[in-house]
Amino acid sequence: MNPVKALENHSQSVWLDFLARGFVAKGDLQKLIDSDGVKGVTSNPSIFEKAIGSSDEYDGAIGNALKKGDRPVAELFEHLAVEDIQHAADVLRPVYDQLNGNDGFVSLEVSPYLAMDTKGTIAEAERLWKDVSRKNLMVKVPATPEGLPAIAHLIGEGISINITLLFSQKVYVQVAEAYLKGLEKYVAGGGDPSHVASVASFFVSRIDSAVDKQLDEKIARANDPTEKERLAALKGKVAIANAKLAYQEYKRLFSGPRWNKLAAKGAKPQRLLWASTGTKNKDYRDVLYVEELIGPNTVNTVPPATLDAFRDHGKVRDSLEENVDEARHVLAELEKSGISLDAITAELVKDGVKLFADAADKLYGAVAHKRATVLGGTIDRQDLKLGSDIGKAVETATEEWRLSAKIRRLWSHDKSVWTGTDEDRWLGWLNSPAAADVADYEDFARRVKGQNFSDAVVLGMGGSSLGPEVLAETFAKKPGFPKLHVLDSTDPAQVRAMEKAVDIAKTLFIVSSKSGGTTEPNVMKDYFFACVSKAIGAEKAGHRFIAVTDPGSSLEKLATKQGFARIFHGDPTIGGRYSVLSPFGLVPAAAAGIDVRTLIKQTLAMVRSCGPDVPPQENPGVQLGLAMGLAGLDGRDKVTIVSSKKISDFGAWAEQLIAESTGKEGKGLIPIDGEPLGEPEIYGNDRFFIDISTEGESDAAHEDKLAALEKAGHPVVRIVMKSVDHIGQEFFRFEVATAVAGAILGINPFNQPDVEAAKIKTRELTAAFEKSGTLPPEQPVMSTAQADLYTDQKNAADLRKAGADGDLSSWLKAHLSRIHADDYMALLAYIERDHAHIDTLQHMRLEVRDKRHVATCAEFGPRFLHSTGQAYKGGPDSGVFLQITADDAEDVPVPGQKASFGVIKAAQARGDFDVLTERGRRALRVHLKGDLDAGLKMLDRAIVEALN
Numbered sequence: 001m002n003p004v005k006a007l008e009n010h011s012q013s014v015w016l017d018f019l020a021r022g023f024v025a026k027g028d029l030q031k032l033i034d035s036d037g038v039k040g041v042t043s044n045p046s047i048f049e050k051a052i053g054s055s056d057e058y059d060g061a062i063g064n065a066l067k068k069g070d071r072p073v074a075e076l077f078e079h080l081a082v083e084d085i086q087h088a089a090d091v092l093r094p095v096y097d098q099l100n101g102n103d104g105f106v107s108l109e110v111s112p113y114l115a116m117d118t119k120g121t122i123a124e125a126e127r128l129w130k131d132v133s134r135k136n137l138m139v140k141v142p143a144t145p146e147g148l149p150a151i152a153h154l155i156g157e158g159i160s161i162n163i164t165l166l167f168s169q170k171v172y173v174q175v176a177e178a179y180l181k182g183l184e185k186y187v188a189g190g191g192d193p194s195h196v197a198s199v200a201s202f203f204v205s206r207i208d209s210a211v212d213k214q215l216d217e218k219i220a221r222a223n224d225p226t227e228k229e230r231l232a233a234l235k236g237k238v239a240i241a242n243a244k245l246a247y248q249e250y251k252r253l254f255s256g257p258r259w260n261k262l263a264a265k266g267a268k269p270q271r272l273l274w275a276s277t278g279t280k281n282k283d284y285r286d287v288l289y290v291e292e293l294i295g296p297n298t299v300n301t302v303p304p305a306t307l308d309a310f311r312d313h314g315k316v317r318d319s320l321e322e323n324v325d326e327a328r329h330v331l332a333e334l335e336k337s338g339i340s341l342d343a344i345t346a347e348l349v350k351d352g353v354k355l356f357a358d359a360a361d362k363l364y365g366a367v368a369h370k371r372a373t374v375l376g377g378t379i380d381r382q383d384l385k386l387g388s389d390i391g392k393a394v395e396t397a398t399e400e401w402r403l404s405a406k407i408r409r410l411w412s413h414d415k416s417v418w419t420g421t422d423e424d425r426w427l428g429w430l431n432s433p434a435a436a437d438v439a440d441y442e443d444f445a446r447r448v449k450g451q452n453f454s455d456a457v458v459l460g461m462g463g464s465s466l467g468p469e470v471l472a473e474t475f476a477k478k479p480g481f482p483k484l485h486v487l488d489s490t491d492p493a494q495v496r497a498m499e500k501a502v503d504i505a506k507t508l509f510i511v512s513s514k515s516g517g518t519t520e521p522n523v524m525k526d527y528f529f530a531c532v533s534k535a536i537g538a539e540k541a542g543h544r545f546i547a548v549t550d551p552g553s554s555l556e557k558l559a560t561k562q563g564f565a566r567i568f569h570g571d572p573t574i575g576g577r578y579s580v581l582s583p584f585g586l587v588p589a590a591a592a593g594i595d596v597r598t599l600i601k602q603t604l605a606m607v608r609s610c611g612p613d614v615p616p617q618e619n620p621g622v623q624l625g626l627a628m629g630l631a632g633l634d635g636r637d638k639v640t641i642v643s644s645k646k647i648s649d650f651g652a653w654a655e656q657l658i659a660e661s662t663g664k665e666g667k668g669l670i671p672i673d674g675e676p677l678g679e680p681e682i683y684g685n686d687r688f689f690i691d692i693s694t695e696g697e698s699d700a701a702h703e704d705k706l707a708a709l710e711k712a713g714h715p716v717v718r719i720v721m722k723s724v725d726h727i728g729q730e731f732f733r734f735e736v737a738t739a740v741a742g743a744i745l746g747i748n749p750f751n752q753p754d755v756e757a758a759k760i761k762t763r764e765l766t767a768a769f770e771k772s773g774t775l776p777p778e779q780p781v782m783s784t785a786q787a788d789l790y791t792d793q794k795n796a797a798d799l800r801k802a803g804a805d806g807d808l809s810s811w812l813k814a815h816l817s818r819i820h821a822d823d824y825m826a827l828l829a830y831i832e833r834d835h836a837h838i839d840t841l842q843h844m845r846l847e848v849r850d851k852r853h854v855a856t857c858a859e860f861g862p863r864f865l866h867s868t869g870q871a872y873k874g875g876p877d878s879g880v881f882l883q884i885t886a887d888d889a890e891d892v893p894v895p896g897q898k899a900s901f902g903v904i905k906a907a908q909a910r911g912d913f914d915v916l917t918e919r920g921r922r923a924l925r926v927h928l929k930g931d932l933d934a935g936l937k938m939l940d941r942a943i944v945e946a947l948n
């Protein structure tokens, strides 16, 4: 008789420790049921990894599943696994029915990532039970300390459970106890226990592998030949002895009054299942762990090779209760040898969880890769060319992130990914795209359209303005919708320019401030509220205003009082710079007629690509973040963003995200936005390039330049967006990347401690103004008819030492001579941000870059204060700053207060400058007098001269 089939005569069931789609579909499982009497199937993450991850068997199924809609990688895997388990369960169903539900089971394991999470295990097991929806399913739960209560709970709900990763007799008793407790609860609740089944998967061969290793070490060290022999005699014996004794416990546990009471109600004993029965040591018989463990009411789940071997040459006898005393002796001998089986089994549980988690990582990585391949251009491409040093560092960190589950921890709001301060409170952005109330945005958009507004103006700063600005600059005006503008300045000329650019009587104002307390949006609101009141009457003015603010803010109160048309609430667990995919970006988007539904849909593809279930290696956000962070630690901390024409404003948003998030505690990344791409010679070794464009935009000349940079040893990241409609994908990718880079740099990427310092100084100055009507006097270090120069004593002394004397040129020369390799130079201009001024500043910065081979920034105040300003003050001390202020040709009053826009701007510039110099930064302020354009030209010439 077929030895496998013969096991039936010994009341032992054989299950198959294997599963694959084709194997079931082609009828191979059925054949084993028919010929060998196989009565069940077990799966585990390693089995699925081999089936799905290491073959192309499932590629078609993955493609089909994705045709019905994209989904997270874990869900995609689960979809395939559930289908496989259902197919196998259906093939085994006749066995189940024939044996009255006593056999014919298929097992599916909960995620190994949940092995230390009771609640998570319960939720997942319940979900799998429901999704598979087959009576002959067993959900596998590990026998970890956290798994045990989950087992009792799930059995208590009538769910059949296979307890896995069980190695020790002591834990086995706890497992049986959990089963009994669960059954008692189920029965007490009126459940019929005859529908509940359970097996305790007692692992065998892994024990021998671990014990033999220690025995071999002891044998090698022992001098006494008798001792060597005694130790050698234990090899290959312990696992079987351990299992035999567990079976004795089984007999005890499933007899006696407590059990009889349950049995009387129809409960089935929880059978011991011998798992891990494939022989690992080639010196042992390949059927060892089957032959020696044959006994009634047990199961042996065997891998296909062991099944074949046993069919071929297995010997069947009732072996399980043979030599039980000998088994005790083997374990006592082991103890005597100083080898602790308890320690080994405890280690094996941990190791088992890790092995299955490793397999799951590999599996999820493979599924993520297949998903990305099927979706193709739906997900924006990213190509990292990092060079060997940074490349290797990223590889090492990728493995470290995988091993320490950091991306899953990041998604589960674990602050220990960063500094352990309060980062867990600032992660709402991870879910904001999925949580977006698209229907509400669409309704809002319809209402806006219905009112025939000519313009919509966002009044806000930093995170509240830069995202909307990217949208306004990237998307063309939509027919029927207002043109979107953004105002983020206190410069009087800029405020007036906006007033002139729009038709006040037909404009919608969106006042955006998370805190509600930021000075700029409040004064801008006061100004335009007065303008609108004048144009259409005070009582109607509120109808033209919308507020976007966090619940309970002062802005919300004011908006309610002034009768704003609508108040959208932000999420207080999202910081400003991470808020673009929340109402702060989506309200302006909807107002401008941008298709929010499509924007969110496209974004979610990247959210899934960066998900907790996508291992670091395949996770584009993690890869970019590791590269940015590690390059930064390697001295390449100038993240140079090269945005193509169609998304030219993207860098302005990314700049805030990167600088305000990472630039603190003397560390951080300095984003460089707006420098056109140059030849390799003009760059120092402190650069990290990110080239971002939409498909088809790049040309050969641009590609050659990037290739030359790569060749010169600069790390270059290329991101190609399918179209501008994918902008949300880039917002999300960069948010994840920045959070990851923050972890690498060891800072809290969600606070902005140094911005506050400048705000305090500004408040002091404006308060002084409100009292006295003037700002406190200041003393220039040099004064001419065209310009005054200001700085603190320390800077002045240093500059004088470096040759600064009576003229502007000498001061500038001295200042610019302080720029050294790997420094950056930043122009901080508190003037109107218009095309002409942007061009002038560009000319100045490029002169500095090309002559000094350093990174440059051209920023406008006060907007950069809410953006890169954090890094300039709190980041690495490698900045050389030239602040530019000017007389305002025309000042603009702020209704209801003494301080005008011009005064506020002046106070902001001084507050900023004071903090820079207090922090010992190299800073000089030039105040241009008279005509601004003439002054700028003069300064431009002076800079060129100073550089030559």
Ligand SMILES: O=P(O)(O)OC[C@H]1O[C@](O)(CO)[C@@H](O)[C@@H]1O
Residues within 6 Å of the ligand: 461, 462, 463, 464, 512, 513, 514, 515, 516, 517, 518, 521, 575, 576, 577, 660, 752, 755, 865, 866, 867
């Ligand atoms: O939305 P709020 O609260 O007005 O803040 C605007 C900006 O100011 C900052 O807090 C910095 O000052 C940014 O982080 C933020 O995006």
Ligand SMILES: O=C[C@H](O)[C@H](O)COP(=O)(O)O
Residues within 6 Å of the ligand: 017, 042, 043, 044, 046, 164, 201, 203, 205, 206, 275, 276, 277, 278, 301
């Ligand atoms: O339930 C089955 C177990 O997961 C399997 O038997 C483990 O076997 P291994 O030790 O060969 O990995």
